[in-house]
Amino acid sequence: MAFFSHQVCRGFSSSAVRNVVIKHVTIIGGGQMGAGIAQVAASTGHSVTLVDTNEDILKKAVKGIEGNLKRVVKKKFADKPEAGEEFIQKALQNVSTSTDAGSVVRDSDLVLEAIVENLKIKQDLFGGLDKLAPAHTIFASNTSSLPITDIASSTNRLDRFGGLHFFNPVPVMKLVEVIATSATSQETFDSLLNFSKKLGKTSVSCKDTPGFIVNRLLLPYIMEVIRMYERGDGSKEDIDIAMKLGCGYPMGPFELADYVGLDTVKFIMDGWSAANPDNPVFAQSELLTKLVAEGKLGKKTGEGFYKYK
Numbered sequence: 368m369a370f371f372s373h374q375v376c377r378g379f380s381s382s383a384v385r386n387v388v389i390k391h392v393t394i395i396g397g398g399q400m401g402a403g404i405a406q407v408a409a410s411t412g413h414s415v416t417l418v419d420t421n422e423d424i425l426k427k428a429v430k431g432i433e434g435n436l437k438r439v440v441k442k443k444f445a446d447k448p449e450a451g452e453e454f455i456q457k458a459l460q461n462v463s464t465s466t467d468a469g470s471v472v473r474d475s476d477l478v479l480e481a482i483v484e485n486l487k488i489k490q491d492l493f494g495g496l497d498k499l500a501p502a503h504t505i506f507a508s509n510t511s512s513l514p515i516t517d518i519a520s521s522t523n524r525l526d527r528f529g530g531l532h533f534f535n536p537v538p539v540m541k542l543v544e545v546i547a548t549s550a551t552s553q554e555t556f557d558s559l560l561n562f563s564k565k566l567g568k569t570s571v572s573c574k575d576t577p578g579f580i581v582n583r584l585l586l587p588y589i590m591e592v593i594r595m596y597e598r599g600d601g602s603k604e605d606i607d608i609a610m611k612l613g614c615g616y617p618m619g620p621f622e623l624a625d626y627v628g629l630d631t632v633k634f635i636m637d638g639w640s641a642a643n644p645d646n647p648v649f650a651q652s653e654l655l656t657k658l659v660a661e662g663k664l665g666k667k668t669g670e671g672f673y674k675y676k
């Protein structure tokens with residue numbers, strides 16, 4: 368249960384809202400990230416509603432969650448298949464789906480957005496939901512690169528708005544970046560930290576700076592690698608092998624870019640290069656632009672730098 372019941376909370380001013388214990392979560396966007404976050408939240412006892420634009424995407428997301436739960440169980444319950452099956456069923460029972468975010472946020476302690484990396488679309492979403500969600504509900508974005516302050520500006524709950532940046536694949540990656548803007552209340556920040564902890568993640572606290580910690584370092588690396596390949600300084604296969612064996616990274620940079628999604632990589636870099644046109648670190652890549660224009664978005668579409676079919 369939330370710290371305050373929804374009915375009580377609705378009539379309260381924001382200043383009366385204290386630490387919200389997050390139990391009911393609405394996750395908007397059932398793609399790679401939203402489905403992964405839903406899986407982890409549901410397996411740690413939260414009730415989750417996953418929202419996307421159509422039923423087919425939601426069906427695919429739930430099927431993916433079921434498949435990935437089986438991978439978790441194989442390891443976690445290796446000698447106890449019955450307990451493993453129970454774990455899967457319990458987690459799945461905690462997940463429901465909807466194509467109507469407006470109707471489901473009324474029961475949410477947290478609305479976490481993982482939709483396309485586009486400021487206007489995220490602002491429109493949160494601006495609309497702000498009028499429908501109870502006063503105590505915390506809003507958070509999983510954005511990779513957009514200022515949380517700008518996304519939150521479409522709402523009237525600046526004190527109850529923060530960033531929760533997960534990493535792909537969510538069930539495996541142990542980190543969550545928790546982002547507070549200058550307006551995020553301490554209570555909201557603490558609730559987001561506690562939620563991350565309940566999911567079994569390690570959190571780091573981030574300022575609302577572009578790319579927070581990880582992506583501000585990771586994206587320039589990926590872009591420099593693409594430029595290196597464009598210059599003909601190495602094949603993508605050799606560059607990937609070099610970074611895996613030379614640095615001990617689990618994936619080479621081209622494999623990783625395909626895994627993240629080339630559209631997401633491009634959305635991030637488009638925003639940063641527009642804001643910093645003179646900074647060569649954020650310069651555009653012709654090859655990346657071409658692949659995205661061709662719909663070669665990486666693993667999720669079957670082809671990016673590499674082919675996956």
Ligand SMILES: C[C@H](O)CC(=O)SCCNC(=O)CCNC(=O)[C@H](O)C(C)(C)COP(=O)(O)OP(=O)(O)OC[C@H]1O[C@@H](n2cnc3c(N)ncnc32)[C@H](O)[C@@H]1OP(=O)(O)O
Pocket residue numbers: 435436438439442510511533534535536537538539540582585617618623627
């Ligand atoms: C851009 C954004 O804003 C920020 C980002 O997210 S940046 C991206 C960050 N992510 C990374 O850097 C990922 C780097 N890659 C990796 O860590 C690894 O390659 C990987 C975990 C993805 C896959 O590992 P790999 O050993 O190649 O494959 P695989 O054997 O299939 O998986 C390893 C384990 O993870 C499990 N696993 C992988 N994906 C999973 C999923 N989606 N759900 C549950 N379990 C999963 C597997 O079952 C396996 O478990 P086991 O060790 O018990 O057998």
Ligand SMILES: NC(=O)c1ccc[n+]([C@@H]2O[C@H](COP(=O)([O-])OP(=O)(O)OC[C@H]3O[C@@H](n4cnc5c(N)ncnc54)[C@H](O)[C@@H]3O)[C@@H](O)[C@H]2O)c1
Pocket residue numbers: 395396397398399400401418419420424480481482483484485488492509510511512532533534535626627628631667
């Ligand atoms: N891919 C990554 O490695 C990664 C890691 C961390 C954060 N992120 C961020 O997470 C967000 C989602 O990334 P992803 O990789 O899951 O993308 P994705 O393309 O796999 O999924 C996005 C989903 O959002 C849905 N969607 C779009 N607009 C919507 C709307 N208005 N209402 C409901 N659903 C909507 C789409 O139908 C799609 O299913 C982005 O902001 C991205 O920057 C991505």
